[in-house]
Amino acid sequence: MSAPASAAATELGTSLKTSSGKTFGRRARLAFYNRTFKAICVVCAVFVCIILFSILFLMGRTGILTFEYVSPMEFFFSTEWVPENEQYGAFVFIFGTFALTALTMLIAMPISILIAVFLAEVTPPWLRAMLRPVLDLLVGIPSVVYGFLGMTLLIPLLRDVTGTTMGDGLLAAAIVLTIMVLPTISRISDDAITAVPKKYRDASYALGGTRFQTTFKVVLPAARSGIMYAGILGMARAIGETMAVVMVIGNTPQLANSLLKPTSVLTSNIVMQIANVPFDSTWNYALYLMGFLLLVISLLMIVLIRFMQRKGVQR
Amino acid sequence: ASKLSGKIVINGSSALLPLTLQAAKEFKKANPKVKISASAAGSITGPQSVRKGIADIGAVDWDASQDVPGFKKFEGQVAHKVAVIPFAAVVNKGVGVDNLTTKQLQDIFSGKVKNWKEVGGSDASIVVVNRAFGSGTRVNFQMKALDGADFMSKGDNYKEVKSSGDMKTAVETTPNAIGYMDLVYVTSKMKALKINDVAPTEANVINGKYKVWGYGYYMTKGQPTGATKAFIEYIQSKTFQNGSLKKLKFIPISAMK
Amino acid sequence: MQAPAHTQALIEIDKLNLYYGTFHALKNVSMEIPEKAITAFIGPSGCGKSTLLRTLNRMNDMIAGTRIEGKIAIGGADIYSKEVDVETLRKKVGMVFQQPNPFPKSIYDNVAYGPRLHGITSRKQLDEIVETSLRSAALWEEVKDYLKRSALSLSGGQQQRLCIARALAVEPDVLLMDEATSALDPISTLKIEELAQELKDRYTIVMVTHNMHQAARVSNQTVFFLNGEVVEYAETEKLFSTPRDQRTEDYISGRFG
Amino acid sequence: MQAPAHTQALIEIDKLNLYYGTFHALKNVSMEIPEKAITAFIGPSGCGKSTLLRTLNRMNDMIAGTRIEGKIAIGGADIYSKEVDVETLRKKVGMVFQQPNPFPKSIYDNVAYGPRLHGITSRKQLDEIVETSLRSAALWEEVKDYLKRSALSLSGGQQQRLCIARALAVEPDVLLMDEATSALDPISTLKIEELAQELKDRYTIVMVTHNMHQAARVSNQTVFFLNGEVVEYAETEKLFSTPRDQRTEDYISGRFG
Amino acid sequence: MSAGIQKSPFVSSRKSGNRLKNNLFTGLVWTVGICTIIFIVGLLFLILEKGMPKLSLDFLLGLPDEIMEGGGIGPALFNSFYVLIISLVISIPLGMAAGIYLAEFAPDNKFIGFLRVCVEGLASVPSIIFGLFGIVLFVEAFDIGLTIIGGAVSLAFLNLPVLTRVTEEAIRAVPQEMKHASFALGGTHLQTIRRVLIPVALNGIITGICLVAGRAFGESAVIILTAGVTTSGVMWDFNLLSPGETLAVHLWYVQSEAIVPDAVEIAEKSAAVLVFIVLLINLLFRIPLWLNARKMR
Ligand SMILES: Nc1ncnc2c1ncn2[C@@H]1O[C@H](COP(=O)(O)OP(=O)(O)OP(=O)(O)O)[C@@H](O)[C@H]1O
Ligand SMILES: Nc1ncnc2c1ncn2[C@@H]1O[C@H](COP(=O)(O)OP(=O)(O)OP(=O)(O)O)[C@@H](O)[C@H]1O
Ligand SMILES: [Mg+2]
Ligand SMILES: [Mg+2]
Ligand SMILES: O=P([O-])([O-])[O-]
Numbered sequence A: 001m002s003a004p005a006s007a008a009a010t011e012l013g014t015s016l017k018t019s020s021g022k023t024f025g026r027r028a029r030l031a032f033y034n035r036t037f038k039a040i041c042v043v044c045a046v047f048v049c050i051i052l053f054s055i056l057f058l059m060g061r062t063g064i065l066t067f068e069y070v071s072p073m074e075f076f077f078s079t080e081w082v083p084e085n086e087q088y089g090a091f092v093f094i095f096g097t098f099a100l101t102a103l104t105m106l107i108a109m110p111i112s113i114l115i116a117v118f119l120a121e122v123t124p125p126w127l128r129a130m131l132r133p134v135l136d137l138l139v140g141i142p143s144v145v146y147g148f149l150g151m152t153l154l155i156p157l158l159r160d161v162t163g164t165t166m167g168d169g170l171l172a173a174a175i176v177l178t179i180m181v182l183p184t185i186s187r188i189s190d191d192a193i194t195a196v197p198k199k200y201r202d203a204s205y206a207l208g209g210t211r212f213q214t215t216f217k218v219v220l221p222a223a224r225s226g227i228m229y230a231g232i233l234g235m236a237r238a239i240g241e242t243m244a245v246v247m248v249i250g251n252t253p254q255l256a257n258s259l260l261k262p263t264s265v266l267t268s269n270i271v272m273q274i275a276n277v278p279f280d281s282t283w284n285y286a287l288y289l290m291g292f293l294l295l296v297i298s299l300l301m302i303v304l305i306r307f308m309q310r311k312g313v314q315r
Numbered sequence B: 001a002s003k004l005s006g007k008i009v010i011n012g013s014s015a016l017l018p019l020t021l022q023a024a025k026e027f028k029k030a031n032p033k034v035k036i037s038a039s040a041a042g043s044i045t046g047p048q049s050v051r052k053g054i055a056d057i058g059a060v061d062w063d064a065s066q067d068v069p070g071f072k073k074f075e076g077q078v079a080h081k082v083a084v085i086p087f088a089a090v091v092n093k094g095v096g097v098d099n100l101t102t103k104q105l106q107d108i109f110s111g112k113v114k115n116w117k118e119v120g121g122s123d124a125s126i127v128v129v130n131r132a133f134g135s136g137t138r139v140n141f142q143m144k145a146l147d148g149a150d151f152m153s154k155g156d157n158y159k160e161v162k163s164s165g166d167m168k169t170a171v172e173t174t175p176n177a178i179g180y181m182d183l184v185y186v187t188s189k190m191k192a193l194k195i196n197d198v199a200p201t202e203a204n205v206i207n208g209k210y211k212v213w214g215y216g217y218y219m220t221k222g223q224p225t226g227a228t229k230a231f232i233e234y235i236q237s238k239t240f241q242n243g244s245l246k247k248l249k250f251i252p253i254s255a256m257k
Numbered sequence C, D: 001m002q003a004p005a006h007t008q009a010l011i012e013i014d015k016l017n018l019y020y021g022t023f024h025a026l027k028n029v030s031m032e033i034p035e036k037a038i039t040a041f042i043g044p045s046g047c048g049k050s051t052l053l054r055t056l057n058r059m060n061d062m063i064a065g066t067r068i069e070g071k072i073a074i075g076g077a078d079i080y081s082k083e084v085d086v087e088t089l090r091k092k093v094g095m096v097f098q099q100p101n102p103f104p105k106s107i108y109d110n111v112a113y114g115p116r117l118h119g120i121t122s123r124k125q126l127d128e129i130v131e132t133s134l135r136s137a138a139l140w141e142e143v144k145d146y147l148k149r150s151a152l153s154l155s156g157g158q159q160q161r162l163c164i165a166r167a168l169a170v171e172p173d174v175l176l177m178d179e180a181t182s183a184l185d186p187i188s189t190l191k192i193e194e195l196a197q198e199l200k201d202r203y204t205i206v207m208v209t210h211n212m213h214q215a216a217r218v219s220n221q222t223v224f225f226l227n228g229e230v231v232e233y234a235e236t237e238k239l240f241s242t243p244r245d246q247r248t249e250d251y252i253s254g255r256f257g
Numbered sequence E: 001m002s003a004g005i006q007k008s009p010f011v012s013s014r015k016s017g018n019r020l021k022n023n024l025f026t027g028l029v030w031t032v033g034i035c036t037i038i039f040i041v042g043l044l045f046l047i048l049e050k051g052m053p054k055l056s057l058d059f060l061l062g063l064p065d066e067i068m069e070g071g072g073i074g075p076a077l078f079n080s081f082y083v084l085i086i087s088l089v090i091s092i093p094l095g096m097a098a099g100i101y102l103a104e105f106a107p108d109n110k111f112i113g114f115l116r117v118c119v120e121g122l123a124s125v126p127s128i129i130f131g132l133f134g135i136v137l138f139v140e141a142f143d144i145g146l147t148i149i150g151g152a153v154s155l156a157f158l159n160l161p162v163l164t165r166v167t168e169e170a171i172r173a174v175p176q177e178m179k180h181a182s183f184a185l186g187g188t189h190l191q192t193i194r195r196v197l198i199p200v201a202l203n204g205i206i207t208g209i210c211l212v213a214g215r216a217f218g219e220s221a222v223i224i225l226t227a228g229v230t231t232s233g234v235m236w237d238f239n240l241l242s243p244g245e246t247l248a249v250h251l252w253y254v255q256s257e258a259i260v261p262d263a264v265e266i267a268e269k270s271a272a273v274l275v276f277i278v279l280l281i282n283l284l285f286r287i288p289l290w291l292n293a294r295k296m297r
Helices: A007-016 A024-068 A072-077 A091-122 A125-140 A143-162 A170-194 A198-206 A211-222 A224-240 A243-248 A266-274 A282-314 B017-030 B045-052 B102-110 B136-144 B164-173 B202-206 B226-236 B238-242 C049-056 C086-092 C107-117 C123-136 C156-168 C186-199 C212-218 C236-241 C246-252 D049-056 D086-092 D107-117 D123-136 D156-168 D186-199 D212-218 D236-241 D246-252 E017-054 E057-061 E074-105 E110-122 E127-141 E148-172 E176-184 E189-218 E221-227 E247-256 E263-295
Strands: B006-012 B034-038 B057-060 B077-092 B127-131 B158-161 B177-182 B190-192 B213-221 C009-020 C023-034 C038-042 C066-074 C093-096 C174-178 C204-208 C221-226 C229-235 D009-020 D023-034 D038-042 D066-074 D093-096 D174-178 D204-208 D221-226 D229-235
Touching (some): A024 E074, A024 E127, A091 E017, A125 E017, A143 A170, A143 B164, A170 A224, A170 E148, A170 E189, A211 E017, A243 A266, B045 B077, B077 B202, B077 B226, B127 B136, B164 B190, C009 C204, C023 C204, C049 C066, C049 C174, C086 C093, C093 C156, C156 C186, C212 C236, C221 C236, C229 C236, D009 D049, D023 D229, D049 D204, D107 E189, D156 D186, D186 D204, D186 D212, D229 D246, E074 E110, E074 E189
Parallel strands (some): C093 C174
């Protein structure tokens, strides 16, 4: 069926094969680079995993020893944290961590998204170019400075406004954390919103949509996955932040049934105590277990957010 | 310069850190080949790091070769006194009380007394600021000012702080607050209390009237050798004790009988 | 240049100049666009067809650095005057773009988007609008059972008809189509051309097209642009059979460039 | 079905089946594509034209879940065999996409991208390639003073011509064009068609088009697809004047669908 | 004139609804935006105002002092840069390569999805735990004591997860057409990544690097545990095994334990220097973006 191929065609055919052609050296080199690069990427990814799992292992290995002395029931559900008396109930901290994270996200998300909308949709370009680096700057302010400002400015302010005697507690911590995660969430959301194709906006404006409608009905839903991811990173930062939280939360192991009552969360309790307890004590094991738990909790929250997101898309 | 060389790692109490840093600076000037790195987390970290072999000297605010409340002794470690540290109970400037008895202090820090008017002040809730468990300052204060009585651990007007600096800030900025700290940290923005009518002054410590003080220790694994030994000798020397140590407002060990 | 004697003019453009920064994109454009008829804009790439189209519903407001001189009146009202509400203008002057751009929502939500913007919330009313609009856009039969499916799962031709349905759902008076069929296969194109023919009884349609056959087939009036200027505008038959300008003739006979 | 008696075959496709997951997109396709000629693929939307085109330079390797059976040989070499270097294949078999997809780089860098990939770094040589390619794509005159400007600032039509220039810059033997002119105005289209006519003396061209006039005007051989099958392939004149299959006749006379 | 449309048909009849909401929304966004600007400027002013005027070269380059007033931050400042640069040199290539793997090479299966969640989770691990990990690794396993290299590597680990995920997201956001265009020209995967994907994704990646660099510069817990609270006491000590107190640690130390009379002033000045330098770092990382944008004129 096939007609005999011309000389040029045959030459083309043979040049396709790796083992021929005068550019062979270069092609082989490129192919080698390509393979090497992929291998490097794999190695790096594996390396990141190794760090991840070593940390999990480090915390898990020590943490699990807790259960030789303390029943899981007590650890997870008791509110009595008096290690001097061999009472290791971590419920207060677990609850505090959830409450603090939720409260922080509740304050930080709307504000961050508005800032992101401000940056991506509303501001003139020159202001945008100035604001982005300045916002990033907030990340670089050391947590001790935030903590110090929280202690010396925010808490007295809260005391004056609310009339409590102390002012330390979840609210103060959530406000400080909000400021700390604001740039992370708003800058990444900003990028996500900017990446929404212009054609969606055009379509909405052409139908007579106002900016408000276009932003809320088209742009934000289209950027949802990026905003969610910004939220996750922000939340991760909020969960893991220690130095500033420790200075404003009060560090008292009691259940936070009020926003203005000194309490404690997993991270703050870990930093307060981990340098001050004997290495081979149940107390130390319990602190490691709390570190492990922290990671588990943030993984759970991330999975939950992703799950909600996926459900959102299906509709 | 001396021929001494080697590496000294110091870890432990943060309250002794300024002292260690200053001594290290001077020691390195005389012995440029010696490397000294210091870090601080909490007193207990000192002897623990020594035991693990990751530090040569463990700075600690109590004698870790003996049992103290909450902590077992560390076998095989030698304690070297390096300084005398006085402690003071302090209150916010606005508190109208100047003097408390040991009993009153115990009641306040255990949460039995909740209002300043019960100890002679105005009608206001007492805010208790405490150091976290494991702090050398806390161990000393508990042993010497509270006679070993327990602290409270919960309460609406109770909080714990992580360092002397945080304690300072908290007492300065919180109305009706009470706390305690090394005498050297006391500033003019707070008030140091008399305890049992004795003012916390250096003179009262030396003449034995003021009881709330302790030694700062360096722990080593067995008897120290080489650079470590030389460093400890330097810090205990008259030159350092009567020079820089005094300037840092610690009290030389030789002053105590 | 002279307007073709046709029906009443709905849109009057008078000495319009448009600048993108310093670039003079539309030069002294004047024309009248008749009501309930199809007007086609033709001309080589970059001659300003899309630009003029966008001035009619003020979509160019959103392009920074755009400056406009001259006047555009729709139904006698100057659409660049202060008192004009841009959203209402855009509701009355619908637009379909070159690339189909359905929202990443369901088919139903795409069509209902416009009516919802303008305050219609009743489910029944929306259902009705969605059905009517999809029928008008000749898409109803194909999608009526999949209204909840993502609009992005439709083929290109279906997506474009969906965009037309979406534009019709807000009941515009004018429909602007910017090369709305250039991304489509002949069958979809044919459907959309037929659709345009039907719609012109009720709407005023302005379409930009690259396809001269399409302009000849579909439109009542044709405007030929070159470098931002109107070279010729006339009834379609006249323009294609006896063009007055040499450049027009060159262009439509493909001898151009 | 029978191959048109024509010149020598450069590309031989033999019993090709392609599946997207479980979807059977190409069904038992066999054909020969002659060297130095233009072959047009026509057929309704979704019939598999783009899919077949992509198999020719193995761009479908990148679509997960694609499975291929059968054989494609170019110049006698089985392009799906192990020893074929995919990058060389793609260099020799250039492609222009339906949507203009310039990189967000300058015009110059867009065209120079391919040559740089393949190791040309000399500025002079690159300048030359850029100019020649842009001239070939009928874009040089319009952009020669703005070579440093972003390619994204060009109009859609210009962008597509830029993409053609970019493909020509690596000097392919075969040029695949997937509805490459559907976004162009008639003049640019004409230019590209003329260009294709010129290029076919040196290149083998395969073009997908929706425009039957284009296929009739430009191509030497035309293949008509329906639902993933080749219904008819023949010399263009023959196919358009005396189609053998009823479905072909329906389609080209616009009576289809 | 047309009879179908009355005079001035575009003055909205529903004056209240949409317009009002839109104006409220625009107002709200502007308010939040301006409040943010005021807040940030206020915060910066608060931090810079106290410290900035008192800054001197002596302070920036001088050695710290435990007893006398007038100590400097020279070695700590130097260490800050040194540690930051080393940690970035380690974490940027590692994080980007891992991100590229996840975005470009990784199969789309459950395990990789799980991994992605894990990497995000790792971003939430408190820095102190990375510090403990650093101790286990460098002080206990390698037995090199408290060193600059130990601190820098631990810091790099801390930043890896964020960098990895930011890179992955940025590269995923690059339109497929770009990738296809490059492949169709015969580009290898590596060439495509290097010449198209990374340049196009650069904006997002730089955002990530800025966030991470700022955090690294201000981080104290990790450094205290792995690099110590001392410096070697001399300026320009490049030895990787020297103790590596950074400026943020010095700030923490001065604020929480130091006895020097001018501790408050040193803290204020250090904070000002830190913030100022973070600003500089931000600008520095943006230069490639600006150049890029300029080239596109
Ligand atoms: N936002 C803009 N900024 C600057 N110049 C622009 C802008 N949009 C278009 N132009 C320029 O204005 C001229 C007219 O553009 P327009 O898009 O109206 O052309 P067109 O006739 O629609 O072309 P095509 O048929 O390719 O779509 C072109 O030269 C284009 O480069
Ligand atoms: N990545 C994919 N995964 C699954 N199905 C696909 C994919 N790409 C294309 N298809 C399906 O394969 C069939 C052929 O698609 P193809 O893009 O080749 O059509 P086409 O002839 O080029 O159509 P058009 O003229 O609209 O471009 C279509 O039914 C399409 O839905
Ligand atoms: Mg246009
Ligand atoms: Mg196709
Ligand atoms: O010296 P401290 O343990 O109280 O910090």
